[in-house]
Amino acid sequence: MKQTTASNISLLWAQLIIESLYRGGINQIFMAPGSRSTPLTLAAHGHHGITLHSHFDERGLGYCALGAAKAQQAPVAIITTSGTAVANLHPAIIEAKLTGVPLIILSADRPTELLQCSANQAIDQVGMFTSHVVTSLNLATASTEISASYLLAQVGQALYLQQQRMGPIHINCPFREPFYPKEKSQDLRHYIASINDWLRSELPYINKSIHPCRPQPIVNWSELQTKKGLIVVGQLANTEQAYEVASFAQALGWPLLMDIQSSGKGHPWSLHYYDQLLHHPDFTAALNQTELVIQFGSRLVSKRLQQFLQASSAQFIGVQSQADLMDPNHAMGNYFQIDAMTWLNAHPVAQHNPWAEHLYRADAEISQLMAAQSHELSELSVTHCLSRLVPDNSALFIGNSLPVRLMDMFAEANSKQQQVFTNRGASGIDGLLASAIGVSKILTHRPVTLLIGDTSLLHDLNSMALLKQLENPFVLIVLNNDGGSIFNLLPLPDDQQTARDCYQLPHGLNFAEAAAMFGINYMHPTQQQEFELDYASALIEPGATLIEIKVPAKESSEMINTIAEQVKQLDFAYLTQPDTSA
Known part of the structure; x- marks a missing residue:
């Protein structure tokens, strides 16, 4: 950053913040539109080393950034305006904290004099993410009366703390008007003179090193x-x-x-x-x-x-x-x-x-049992074959609730290497589509497959708007069992009406119209072989394809219970006589 062309102090501080992030290794920033965040947005948009992504829904934006950080295995930043826009990031931040994903939240804020006085879009943003962030930094309001070195040191220290304990950090950035370039200009040459050496360099302002040590081997x-x-x-x-x-x-x-x-x-x-x-x-x-x-x-x-x-x-x-x-x-x-x-x-x-070694013989018997169950199209047949169908060196994102359990229980044994992503920190059903899209935005040369339940997709329907931004193949497989069929596996009240009204929440919807609304290719196979052909076709199509699998609500729970009983009936006597199994 050899020079700055900022016309006011808010724009300058934002440029210094974004440059500090860039020198700290951040090159992906996700933003939602807003006025108070204009300094940060323009600074990110104008930075030569930053790739800027956008979404109108801050909750989906947070999860999209989460997926990108998981795929890149490096910090990703998020910019939001003030007010409830910031609060909408909280679910993604919780997930990031529980799974050690390095998000950087840059929230624009009102200055102190506009808080607690009924000013528009002003809420208390300081410490709002509580223990769900590694550290929380509430910057002073951008001002020429506060040195630029304060800003650079504070941001640099926050990034260092994130390196020490991976997880999300929150940097709250209050700005006073004006913050649009065409408004009142300031001469800031004298102000930045004290940091000219840093501006001319390419180094972080705070350059602390963490030296990972080799663990002492276990004594015995x-x-x-x-x-x-x-x-x-x-x-x-x-x-x-x-x-x-x-x-x-x-x-x-x-x-x-x-x-x-x-x-x-x-x-x-x-x-x-x-x-x-x-x-x-x-x-x-x-x-x-x-x-x-x-x-x-x-x-x-x-x-x-x-x-x-x-x-x-x-x-x-x-x-x-x-x-x-x-x-x-x-x-x-x-x-x-x-x-x-x-x-x-x-x-x-x-x-x-x-x-x-005798345990592996039993595993092979279960493999044969599973193969016999997977000829007719069902949630079980789809999850059983998917690990075989997903290409080598591609990404598979698995949704929560029933899909991840089915994949863990029944996915077909194979030697393919696929990067698997989940949001299993808080294990919520929110933001799963956005997270998978974030993965796809980073792994731009690989096909990405998302396996998700119907309620989860309804919960994140806004994020279907992001699918049009993708160029690499993205296959969205939705298992539509008309509501929360995971509850069929749990000890619900015996009254069926109570189970439906309070837990399963059947909706009677399909996703053909949603795919049409967002301009997404749609497929609805009714046979197992048709699904496998549709999936293979979707993998070679650029952009997104939605494949909907519609099944009866109780089918999966009944199949799971049936297979469990079949397993219990198998003759595993040789497991108690390992010497005879050679």
């Missing part, structure tokens, strides 16, 4: 490798980490349970259908021989796996990049706050102990 690591171990993998950042962990488990010979969010569930060494296998007492008893559990990542989808771990008396080691507690079971053990790759490098494999 060689001895631990001789134990009957189990590797559990939850949510990880990318497929590379997932496959390195899988290779680690395979080298040890230990069974491997990979959550759908790990992006590695299809690895050949994975016990793919562990959720269904845990229905069977013989499998559970065999797995209970585990003496040591090492879990990478957190937020497991499978409740049965969580219950198994809670009941286990095995020694526990947890590895995750976030500082927050990773285990809702509160297990005693050794915990490492570090990325999986660094931990693996510090703990090389020296022993091979394939103590549970």
Whole structure:
């Protein structure tokens, strides 16, 4: 930033804020229109290194930025005007905090003299995100009476704190009028003289370094490798980490349970259908021989796996990049706050102990059982085949409620490598379409598939307007079971009318008209083979395609219960006699 052409102090401060973000590695900014945020918007729009994205709906905007930050694995900034526009970001900020996603909220605000006096669009924005941000910075109102070095130091420190503990930060930016370029001009040459050296450089104003240290290996690591171990993998950042962990488990010979969010569930060494296998007492008893559990990542989808771990008396080691507690079971053990790759490098494999190879025979039997259930079009058949149909090195975003559970339980075993994204921090059904679009905006050369429920899509319908901005293939698969069918799996009141009116909320809608309204290609297959052909066609079409799968409300819950009973009836006697299974 060799010079500034700002005509007033509000515009200048905004330019310095955006330049500070750019020097801190931020090159993607998401904004919603507004007057009070004009200085920040114009500064971002005029910056040569910033890609600016826009949306009229701040809630969708926040989630779109969230998806972009997940895909880029780097901080992304959001600009909003003052008032409820800022509050609409709160759900996405909560999700970002719980999953360690680095968002930077730049909220424009009224100056102090316009607060608490019935001024228009003025609310108390200071600290409004409470504990859901890593740090909150309330800047002074832009003024020539406050040095530019104050501004640069404050913003730089906030970015440093974000590096220390990844998550969202909030920078509240009060501006007085005028803030439009054509209004009253100021001569600011004397004001910026004190920061000329910084302006001429390309360095951050605050340049603190964080030196990640190599963890000290576990003292008795060689001895631990001789134990009957189990590797559990939850949510990880990318497929590379997932496959390195899988290779680690395979080298040890230990069974491997990979959550759908790990992006590695299809690895050949994975016990793919562990959720269904845990229905069977013989499998559970065999797995209970585990003496040591090492879990990478957190937020497991499978409740049965969580219950198994809670009941286990095995020694526990947890590895995750976030500082927050990773285990809702509160297990005693050794915990490492570090990325999986660094931990693996510090703990090389020296022993091979394939103590549970017989478990993989049971997994193969479940695979055959699932294949027999997947010929007729259903939510189960779609989720079973999707991991096979999604191309290598593409992105799959899975919605909450029923879709993520179906994918975790039934997705077909395969060796494809797909980056899987979810919003499983707060696990809300809001903003899922916007988040997937944010992923697509970053992964511009890859097809993106979103699997979402009907209620979730209705909740984020405004974000369908963003689909027209996409050029790479984006396939939106909506499972329309007419409301919240996830509740059919829960112990609802026996009265069916109460269940419908208070939980399931059937809507009787389809999405053909919504696709037409937003100019999106629409498909409605009625057979499994037709769905697979439609999906293949959508993957080669530029832009977005909506594929709607309409099914009876109770079909999935009935199929899930039927499969569970079939699994319980399988003859797994060999699991109690591992020596005879070779």
